[in-house]
Structures are given as C-alpha cells and as structure tokens.
Amino acid sequence: MSLRRRSGQRHLGGAMAEARVKGWCPGVWRPMASGDGLLVRVRPAFGALNKDKLLALCTAARRWGSGMIELTNRGNIQLRGVAEDGWPGLMAELERAGLVDKTPEQEARRNIMVAPDWQPGDRTEQITSLLLDRLEDLPELPAKMGFAIDAGERPILVDESADFRVECTADGQLLVRADGRTRGTPVDSPEAAVDLLIGLAHWFVDSGGLQAGRMRSHQLPLPGWVPEQAESAVPRLPLALGAHQSGAVYGLCFGQAEARILENAVAASNVSGIRVTPWRRFLVLGASGAPVNGLLSDNQAPELSIDACPGSPHCEQATVQTRNLARTLAGSVAGRLHVSGCSKGCARRQPTETCVVGDKGRYSLVFHGRADGTPDVSGLTASQLCDYFGV
Numbered sequence: 241m242s243l244r245r246r247s248g249q250r251h252l253g254g255a256m257a258e259a260r261v262k263g264w265c266p267g268v269w270r271p272m273a274s275g276d277g278l279l280v281r282v283r284p285a286f287g288a289l290n291k292d293k294l295l296a297l298c299t300a301a302r303r304w305g306s307g308m309i310e311l312t313n314r315g316n317i318q319l320r321g322v323a324e325d326g327w328p329g330l331m332a333e334l335e336r337a338g339l340v341d342k343t344p345e346q347e348a349r350r351n352i353m354v355a356p357d358w359q360p361g362d363r364t365e366q367i368t369s370l371l372l373d374r375l376e377d378l379p380e381l382p383a384k385m386g387f388a389i390d391a392g393e394r395p396i397l398v399d400e401s402a403d404f405r406v407e408c409t410a411d412g413q414l415l416v417r418a419d420g421r422t423r424g425t426p427v428d429s430p431e432a433a434v435d436l437l438i439g440l441a442h443w444f445v446d447s448g449g450l451q452a453g454r455m456r457s458h459q460l461p462l463p464g465w466v467p468e469q470a471e472s473a474v475p476r477l478p479l480a481l482g483a484h485q486s487g488a489v490y491g492l493c494f495g496q497a498e499a500r501i502l503e504n505a506v507a508a509s510n511v512s513g514i515r516v517t518p519w520r521r522f523l524v525l526g527a528s529g530a531p532v533n534g535l536l537s538d539n540q541a542p543e544l545s546i547d548a549c550p551g552s553p554h555c556e557q558a559t560v561q562t563r564n565l566a567r568t569l570a571g572s573v574a575g576r577l578h579v580s581g582c583s584k585g586c587a588r589r590q591p592t593e594t595c596v597v598g599d600k601g602r603y604s605l606v607f608h609g610r611a612d613g614t615p616d617v618s619g620l621t622a623s624q625l626c627d628y629f630g631v
C-alpha cells in the first residue's frame with residue numbers, strides 16, 4: 241500500500257499512539273488501509289450529528305483526507321484518503337469535536353444502529369441511551385455483530401444488518417428479537433429491553449455462537465427465558481427522499497459526496513444537524529427540502545437503483561473502475577444494477593438483476609445474482625460492456 245505523506249504531521253502519545261493501523265474493521269481507532277489511503281469510519285452516537293459536529297467532520301475530511309465523505313450501509317460515516325502520518329492529527333481533531341470513543345474497545349462495542357427518525361424522549365432514544373451506558377456489560381462479540389434499536393410504531397431497520405433487535409408489536413408492546421427469528425420476546429420497559437439484549441448477547445457467546453459468527457447463523461434454539469412469543473408490527477419502507485416531518489431527506493449518489501456539498505446541505509440557520517441512515521441518504525433536521533446541488537432529492541433518480549463500490553484506484557482489490565462506469569450505464573440497464581470492483585461485492589450483498597464484476601482488468605456479468613455468483617458473460621472490456629448494453 242502506498243500512503244501519501246503529509247507535511248506538518250503531528251504525533252500523539254499515550255493510548256492514541258498505541259492504536260495500530262489494521263486491515264479490517266475500520267473505525268476512528270482502527271482505520272483500514274485502502275487503495276487511496278486510510279479509511280476512517282466514524283460511528284455517530286444515536287445515528288445523529290449536530291451541525292457543529294458535521295461541520296467539524298467536513299473540515300477534517302478536507303484537511304486530512306480526500307475531502308470525500310461516505311455513508312455506509314450500517315449508517316456510519318467514513319472519510320477516505322487519509323495519509324498514515326496524518327491519522328494522529330485527524331484523531332485529535334475528531335476528538336476535539338467529540339467524535340472519538342475513549343478507547344478502541346468502546347468504539348468496537350458501540351455497534352448500534354438506530355431508527356433515524358427517533359424523537360427526543362421516545363423509546364428508541366431511551367433504549368439507545370441505556371444501552372450506551374451499559375456497553376461494558378456486553379461480552380466481546382465478533383466485529384460485524386451489532387444492535388438495531390428500532391422501537392417506533394413500525395420497524396424500519398428489519399432488512400439492515402443487525403443481530404439483536406428491539407422493535408414493537410402492532411399494539412405497541414416493546415419486543416426484543418434475535419435476528420433470523422420471526423418472533424421476539426415482549427418486555428415491559430426500556431430497562432427490561434436492555435437487560436434482555438445484554439443477556440441474549442451473553443447467551444450467544446456462551447452457547448457457541450462465535451463459531452457461527454452471527455446471530456442469524458446460530459441455529460441453536462433460544463433459551464427458555466427468551467420466549468419467541470410475539471411478532472413485530474409490519475415494517476415500513478426506508479425514508480423517502482424529500483420533505484419529512486423533521487426536515488428533509490437527501491440521497492448521496494453511491495453513498496458519497498464531497499464535504500462542501502454536505503456543508504451546503506446544513507448551511508441554513510434553521511438546520512440543527514443530521515441523522516444518518518443505512519440507505520445512502522440522510523435526514524437533515526430543520527431543512528426546508530429545497531434541492532441541494534450534488535445531492536439526490538428525486539425518488540425516481542436512476543442513481544438510486546445502482547450500487548457501486550469505490551473500485552480502482554480507491555480499493556487495492558479492484559482491477560477496474562466502477563463508479564464512472566455505473567454513471568455511464570445509469571438508466572440503460574433494466575432493473576437494479578450492481579457494479580463491483582471484484583467478487584467480494586461490498587456495495588451490495590443481495591442479488592441484483594444485473595451485476596457487473598471486475599475480474600483481472602475486465603468485466604463479467606452475473607444476471608439475477610450476486611457479485612460472487614457464476615458469471616453469465618466474462619472477459620468484456622469497458623467499451624464492449626457499453627456496447628452490450630447499447631450505451
């Protein structure tokens with residue numbers, strides 16, 4: 241990996257200096273090496289950033305990274321292109337903005353997705369707050385495991401990656417549900433929900449779940465103290481782009497935007513901050529809904545039906561460009577399109593109508609499958625691919 245070096249580097253001692261650059265599980269404490277430098281992922285508490293924090297993040301993205309900001313499919317925010325020797329300075333800046341956990345362990349445990357339209361004082365906020373206070377009571381879980389706090393009238397995170405969920409029944413009863421199970425356990429208070437989440441996490445570890453890796457794959461029957469008694473209310477759809485009762489929802493093409501575009505989105509004096517979502521869109525609290533240059537606000541925009549990972553040169557595993565090609569193909573391919581730099585398929589795990597996959601500098605096509613599926617067509621150059629779709 242070649243990492244750009246920057247002048248004016250800063251050195252931090254103590255715990256920060258002990259953190260090591262790892263090739264996995266990106267966080268602020270553990271950035272991940274990528275083709276264009278380090279990837280630094282911030283996990284906003286409650287899925288929320290007030291305006292000051294978002295502006296601080298944008299400034300940091302420009303000063304220490306490429307200036308690009310990405311929303312991940314777990315509702316986190318990541319900065320790209322950070323030089324290895326710039327990382328301590330970035331850490332210090334993010335710490336001043338209140339965006340860094342005290343320890344890497346705390347950051348790793350705080351894997352909590354929150355329904356983005358929670359309201360102050362509602363049960364989603366209460367449960368998230370209680371769980372944050374009890375992070376140290378959780379066992380050590382695999383890095384990808386996490387919680388979805390989704391206790392509104394109808395759940396909205398059911399299709400998103402999480403292992404332990406809090407939802408509501410159709411008659412408003414709180415419910416704790418293990419991922420992969422259709423029914424959950426009713427509880428009578430936010431405190432009881434958090435007790436049960438923690439108990440379930442310990443049961444997962446103690447009953448050999450680490451071998452399975454995720455709750456959904458852990459086939460052992462749940463213990464008797466987690467009866468699968470009730471179903472959640474019918475889920476609702478992800479937040480639509482446009483006006484929302486708390487502001488306005490905007491989309492990011494491929495989940496990515498320049499920092500200055502996000503700054504523009506929150507420039508109005510009545511905007512108080514944002515809520516991140518796992519759907520490459522964010523809710524701007526207090527926004528009027530006026531279009532913002534560089535952001536999507538049309539629910540029919542062709543970019544919304546395309547997934548594309550960063551590809552070459554941003555990812556070391558990619559041998560082809562992805563996003564420029566995806567823009568070229570937008571609107572010319574029927575159904576959902578996934579352009580993946582390699583068969584890992586980071587941008588989308590589910591099957592798509594058309595999946596374009598990079599392979600040794602050429603492109604393969606998988607129809608009605610995933611990036612790791614058997615190709616239906618192989619060995620196309622970019623121009624042959626465009627010819628194939630008549631672009």
Ligand code: SF4
Pocket residue numbers: 549550551552555556557558559580581582583584585586587
């Ligand atoms: S799918 Fe492959 S090329 Fe794309 S980001 Fe993931 S590892 Fe990199």
